[in-house]
Amino acid sequence: MWLQHVFLGFLGLACGLSVATGSFAIAVKLGIIPQMAKKSKTAKHIITYENATICGGVVGNILAVYPAIHFPVGHFVLGMFGLSAGIFVGCMAVALAEIINAYPIMYRRLKLKMGLEWMLGAIALGKMGGCLFYFINGYSNG
Numbered sequence: 001m002w003l004q005h006v007f008l009g010f011l012g013l014a015c016g017l018s019v020a021t022g023s024f025a026i027a028v029k030l031g032i033i034p035q036m037a038k039k040s041k042t043a044k045h046i047i048t049y050e051n052a053t054i055c056g057g058v059v060g061n062i063l064a065v066y067p068a069i070h071f072p073v074g075h076f077v078l079g080m081f082g083l084s085a086g087i088f089v090g091c092m093a094v095a096l097a098e099i100i101n102a103y104p105i106m107y108r109r110l111k112l113k114m115g116l117e118w119m120l121g122a123i124a125l126g127k128m129g130g131c132l133f134y135f136i137n138g139y140s141n142g
Contacts, residue, residue, distance in 0.1 A: 020057060027053070027092075036091050056088075086131070090124070 027033060033050055037043045063069060107116060 016061065020061070024054075024057070032092055040091075090127070 033053060034043070034046060037046045037049055042049075112119065
């Protein structure tokens with residue numbers, strides 16, 4: 001019985017490490033974090049970005065594996081965390097899209113010359129609206 005638990009624990013750890021390694025490898029290979037630091041003109045803090053990304057991944061995995069862990073910090077801190085996480089994910093998505101040149105290709109194919117900032121704003125508002133919809137209605141009701 002205990003041997004089965006040890007095996008399953010090892011298997012879960014190995015699978016988690018492989019998924020995390022793949023996620024971080026794609027972020028490093030595509031240069032998402034350095035690109036984000038370059039665009040925001042904060043390249044001198046790139047080690048801080050990388051450490052924050054790794055710590056966020058580790059803490060996120062711990063909270064996903066142990067859902068009984070609670071942090072009684074209040075609604076304000078929770079709201080600040082949500083805002084910060086959303087900004088970070090948005091920056092990572094824009095950096096990824098810029099690295100693979102998704103927006104320039106889309107603009108060329110749609111023959112857009114003006115209003116690019118309005119299009120990006122509409123994309124951002126659409127993403128925000130979808131997130132709010134799922135947040136208000138619950139993920140399981142989607």
